Every structure is written in C-alpha cells, then in structure tokens.
Amino acid sequence: MKIGELARRTGLSMDTIRYYERIGLLPRADRNAARQRDYDPSILTWIAFLRRLKTTGMPIRDMVRYAALRAQGEETAAARGALLTHHRAVVQAHVDELHACLDVLDTKIAGYAGANREDVNHDPDDQRPGPAPDAERRQ
Amino acid sequence: MKIGELARRTGLSMDTIRYYERIGLLPRADRNAARQRDYDPSILTWIAFLRRLKTTGMPIRDMVRYAALRAQGEETAAARGALLTHHRAVVQAHVDELHACLDVLDTKIAGYAGANREDVNHDPDDQRPGPAPDAERRQ
DNA sequence: CTAGGTGCTGGAGCGCACTCCAGGTCAAGC
DNA sequence: GCTTGACCTGGAGTGCGCTCCAGCACCTAG
Numbered sequence: 001m002k003i004g005e006l007a008r009r010t011g012l013s014m015d016t017i018r019y020y021e022r023i024g025l026l027p028r029a030d031r032n033a034a035r036q037r038d039y040d041p042s043i044l045t046w047i048a049f050l051r052r053l054k055t056t057g058m059p060i061r062d063m064v065r066y067a068a069l070r071a072q073g074e075e076t077a078a079a080r081g082a083l084l085t086h087h088r089a090v091v092q093a094h095v096d097e098l099h100a101c102l103d104v105l106d107t108k109i110a111g112y113a114g115a116n117r118e119d120v121n122h123d124p125d126d127q128r129p130g131p132a133p134d135a136e137r138r139q
Numbered sequence: 140m141k142i143g144e145l146a147r148r149t150g151l152s153m154d155t156i157r158y159y160e161r162i163g164l165l166p167r168a169d170r171n172a173a174r175q176r177d178y179d180p181s182i183l184t185w186i187a188f189l190r191r192l193k194t195t196g197m198p199i200r201d202m203v204r205y206a207a208l209r210a211q212g213e214e215t216a217a218a219r220g221a222l223l224t225h226h227r228a229v230v231q232a233h234v235d236e237l238h239a240c241l242d243v244l245d246t247k248i249a250g251y252a253g254a255n256r257e258d259v260n261h262d263p264d265d266q267r268p269g270p271a272p273d274a275e276r277r278q
Numbered sequence: 279c280t281a282g283g284t285g286c287t288g289g290a291g292c293g294c295a296c297t298c299c300a301g302g303t304c305a306a307g308c
Numbered sequence: 309g310c311t312t313g314a315c316c317t318g319g320a321g322t323g324c325g326c327t328c329c330a331g332c333a334c335c336t337a338g
Contacts, residue, residue, distance in 0.1 A: 004284065014285080015327055023325095034334050036285050049247075052240045060325065081251030088244045095237050098230060101191045105227045108188075112220030143314065153315080154297055162295095173304050175315055199295065 001039040002032075010047050024064050025050060027071065056091045140178040141171075149186050163203050164189060166210065195230045 007014045020026045021037075026046070029037035053063050066083055069076040146153045159165045160176075165185070168176035192202050205222055208215040 002285075013327075016325090018286090019326065034285080036334085049243070052243050055236055056240045056244075077251055081248060084244055084248050084251065088241065088248060091237060091241060091244070095234060095241070097194055098234050098237075101195045102227065102230060102234070104188070104191050105195075105223055105230070109220060109223050109227060112216055112223065141315075152297075155295085157316090158296065173315080175304085 001041060001043075003029075003037045003039070006037075006039050006043065006047075009044065010051075012047070020050075023060065025060065025067050053087075056087065057094065058087055062087070140180060140182075142168075142176045142178070145178050145182065145186075148183065149190075151186070159189075162199065164199065164206050192226075195226065196233065197226055201226070 001009075003014050003017055006012075007017060010017075012020075017026065021029060026043065029039055032038040050063060050067075053066070054060075062083075066080060069080045069083070140148075142153050142156055145151075146156060149156075151159075156165065160168060165182065168178055168182075171177040189202060189206075192205070193199075201222075205219060208219045208222070
C-alpha cells in the first residue's frame with residue numbers, strides 16, 4: 001500500500017503520515033523500487049491505536065515514547081503496561097470532569113429554556129464547588 | 140480585588156487574565172485610581188464557567204462568541220442557549236468516544252498484565268470497528 | 279516523446295493559547 | 309527622597325501539531 005492509499009484509508013493526510021514517521025510515531029516505512037513508501041496493512045491497526053491515544057488527549061511526545069518502547073520489543077512490555085495504566089487513570093479523571101461539566105451545561109441550558117420571562121441573564125453562571133478553586137498555576 | 144489576587148484565586152496567571160480581557164473573554168475591567176484593574180467578585184463565577192467550557196474542549200474563539208452574546212444582554216438568550224445545546228452534544232459525543240477508548244486501553248492493559256509468558260508483543264493493537272476507518276481528512 | 283499523476287525531501291509557515299519581556303507608573307514603608 | 313513591589317502597556321516569543329511548498333524523480337497512458 002502506498003502512502004496515498006494509506007492516507008485515504010486512515011483519514012490522515014500524506015503530510016501527517018510523513019510527519020509521524022519523522023518524529024518516530026510510525027516506523028520507518030519500507031520502500032519500493034522507486035523509493036516510495038510501501039506499507040504493510042498491519043500499519044492500519046497501529047494507526048488506529050494511535051488515533052485512540054490521540055482522542056484521549058495523550059500528547060504526541062508520550063505517544064512517541066510508547067512507540068519507541070514498542071519498537072524495542074518484548075522486554076519493554078512492563079514499561080508500556082505501566083504507561084497505559086497511568087494514562088488510563090488520567091483519561092478516567094478527565095471523563096469524570098466532563099460529566100461534571102455536562103451537569104453544569106444542563107443546568108444552564110435549562111435556565112435558557114425556561115427563559116421566556118426575565119430571570120436568565122442575571123448570571124446564573126455556575127456556583128458549585130468544583131475541583132479546587134485555588135490550584136496549580138503555570139504548568 | 141486586584142489582578143494578583145484574582146490570579147491566586149482562579150489559578151490563572153495575570154498574563155492569562157489580561158490576555159482573556161484583550162480577546163474579549165473577560166469584560167474590560169474597572170480601574171482604580173492608579174489605573175489598575177479592580178475586579179468585582181462576581182467575575183469568579185464567570186471565570187469558573189469559562190474553565191468548564193475550556194475543560195470540555197471548546198475553542199477560545201467560541202467562548203469569545205458566547206461572551207460577546209452575553210455582553211449584549213437578554214435578547215441573545217436564545218442564541219446562547221442554542222450554542223450551549225450544540226456544545227453539549229459535541230461534549231457528549233466526545234465522552235462516548237472516550238468510553239470506547241477506555242475499553243480499548245483496558246483490553247491492552249489486560250494483555251500486558253497477563254504477559255509473563257510470550258504472547259504480548261505480536262501486535263494485539265486494536266482491531267474493533269471503531270468510528271469510521273475512512274473519514275474526513277484535513278478539517 | 280510528452281503530459282499528468284503520484285510520490286520524494288527539507289524546510290518554512292500557520293493557528294492556537296498562552297507566556298515573557300522591556301520599560302514605565304504608582305503607593306507605601308523606611 | 310529612595311526603594312520595593314504590584315501592576316501597567318504593547319509587542320515579541322514559544323511549543324504543539326500539523327500543513328504547505330518548491331523543486332525534483334518516477335511511472336503510466338496517449
């Protein structure tokens with residue numbers, strides 16, 4: 001499979017695929033006689049997994065770390081497991097936060113819906129505790 | 140409340156607060172005799188809400204749009220409701236995606252956990268259908 | 279033989295959301 | 309009167325994740 005078809009099948013642009021290769025997210029691709037990238041279909045499952053990681057908000061540099069471990073073979077299995085386990089916790093925490101945000105949105109939307117009378121625009125903003133009003137600055 | 144205290148209480152940096160004001164996320168602040176920003180505590184609830192929007196992945200330009208409507212008063216209530224309703228749907232969809240990703244992560248983590256024998260590194264990547272293998276390119 | 283399509287490389291450019299900085303004002307304390 | 313510290317402005321710089329481009333190499337069809 002050449003890069004054009006891979007792009008079509010993954011929804012990534014050719015530029016993005018080459019970029020991912022440059023930074024080490026994708027393994028250096030085999031080349032055909034004309035020095036063009038020639039992919040094995042198995043790359044599709046790897047890209048699908050990368051897409052999952054990206055959807056969950058993992059920064060590219062962490063994906064690169066994971067990819068590097070993977071490229072080193074089985075001896076890194078434990079490290080990869082730990083990495084994913086940690087990431088899972090981060091994602092779960094974010095999902096929980098999102099649920100709280102959905103509640104807030106629902107409250108506000110309900111306010112707008114029941115607003116044929118006055119009563120809405122006097123800042124029904126948000127009031128509940130929320131995760132730490134004082135928190136970390138400049139990460 | 141001056142900007143330093145507001146920064147402490149919100150976890151935003153003073154620079155970020157001034158940046159938010161410049162782009163219209165925060166209303167132009169009142170000034171004291173020394174031309175320093177002097178905030179009413181009610182700004183805290185607005186910032187808390189902005190933080191929710193940000194957590195849910197709303198791009199700043201959309202928050203600015205919302206803020207602009209809000210600044211125009213009650214006549215824009217319907218528009219704001221529509222905006223939030225649309226955003227709610229987007230967030231819900233993302234949460235659903237995240238749940239699917241968590242499942243994938245769990246599967247992979249389980250694979251790593253049960254990997255005291257061989258059997259892990261032969262690409263147990265991901266295989267399930269997932270949302271559209273062929274999809275939109277360059278958004 | 280030529281034109282069009284696909285792919286190649288290296289490097290520049292972009293949009294986002296801040297973050298940092300120089301050079302200045304002002305008020306309070308010593 | 310001088311220093312210190314908080315805050316001011318306008319503008320430049322940063323890191324991320326792509327995206328675009330010039331200039332070139334191949335291959336295939338007509």
